[in-house]
Amino acid sequence: MPGSSESGMRFAITVCAPVTIRGKYFMVMSKAEWRRRRRKKKMIRKYVTLGLLACIFVLVLVLLVKVVTAIFAHMDGGIIEKAGDVKITQSLLSVSRYARCGEKLEAVDEIIIHSNNTVGKTAQEQRDYYESLKTKKNDNERQSMHFIIDLDGKIYQCIPTNEIALAVAGNIKFRSLSIEYCITGADGSMSAATYTSLCKLVATLCQEYKLNEKKVFRHFDKNQVPCPMFFVNEANWEQFKTDVKAARNGKKVSVTNAPINNIVAPHTGDTQEGGEGESGEGSGTGAGTADGQPEGS
Numbered sequence: 001m002p003g004s005s006e007s008g009m010r011f012a013i014t015v016c017a018p019v020t021i022r023g024k025y026f027m028v029m030s031k032a033e034w035r036r037r038r039r040k041k042k043m044i045r046k047y048v049t050l051g052l053l054a055c056i057f058v059l060v061l062v063l064l065v066k067v068v069t070a071i072f073a074h075m076d077g078g079i080i081e082k083a084g085d086v087k088i089t090q091s092l093l094s095v096s097r098y099a100r101c102g103e104k105l106e107a108v109d110e111i112i113i114h115s116n117n118t119v120g121k122t123a124q125e126q127r128d129y130y131e132s133l134k135t136k137k138n139d140n141e142r143q144s145m146h147f148i149i150d151l152d153g154k155i156y157q158c159i160p161t162n163e164i165a166l167a168v169a170g171n172i173k174f175r176s177l178s179i180e181y182c183i184t185g186a187d188g189s190m191s192a193a194t195y196t197s198l199c200k201l202v203a204t205l206c207q208e209y210k211l212n213e214k215k216v217f218r219h220f221d222k223n224q225v226p227c228p229m230f231f232v233n234e235a236n237w238e239q240f241k242t243d244v245k246a247a248r249n250g251k252k253v254s255v256t257n258a259p260i261n262n263i264v265a266p267h268t269g270d271t272q273e274g275g276e277g278e279s280g281e282g283s284g285t286g287a288g289t290a291d292g293q294p295e296g297s
């Protein structure tokens with residue numbers, strides 16, 4: 001309320017007081033009040049700064065945790081959850097020197113493709129075969145794969161990606177991940193679903209381990225065994241690598257250019273000795289140097 005300068009001075013001693021100077025109305029603040037308000041402002045500024053810093057700290061911490069988790073995801077259990085939009089089913093083998101030997105894979109430099117050798121044989125049957133090796137206890141029959149892709153395109157993981165698979169002789173040296181697919185044709189061809197999943201899985205692993213198609217090999221390239229038979233044909237292999245590149249770049253995998261066998265033949269159920277493993281195993285290398293010996297004996 002406007003008042004005289006006298007009454008204003010009286011109020012000014014304590015907090016603020018209205019004063020009128022040359023007909024104009026002012027609020028005059030005491031020095032103590034001015035200091036109090038300055039302190040308050042400083043305090044608010046301090047708390048706001050601290051709050052912002054705390055927010056930034058939490059944000060950085062969350063980002064750091066995410067980055068570290070992403071970097072060490074494959075080292076922490078070595079489990080791959082998805083390949084593109086395809087879910088991966090965990091079906092880990094038990095640890096034994098005959099299949100999942102449990103030795104650490106220090107790094108992943110290469111991806112190696114295999115196929116099994118019985119038309120219509122399922123991923124589950126192939127996985128069970130690897131699991132059965134621990135009871136056979138035959139040092140010339142040590143085999144396993146990181147992943148098996150079924151006749152219908154479902155992907156199973158049998159060994160964590162931070163452990164070695166006994167798939168290629170000398171694979172410790174190769175530092176590789178091995179993928180085996182189930183076949184639908186005697187020429188080693190597969191269903192369109194299997195082919196698509198294979199492309200997506202290889203593309204996903206390439207992204208995970210910062211690789212490209214130049215680091216994707218056939219078993220044939222390593223041990224000169226006809227595995228996978230379908231991809232020993234250079235045109236099929238080149239088309240596959242083109243499709244992996246497309247999948248890696250988020251494009252749709254084309255299954256029209258490769259001669260894919262879509263008809264799933266019934267599994268004959270044969271269980272002849274030495275014929276259980278994927279193609280090329282036991283036949284091209286001889287019993288004494290069976291594939292799967294980690295040091296390529």
Ligand SMILES: [Zn+2]
Pocket residue numbers: 113114115167219227228278279280281
């Ligand atoms: Zn092979």
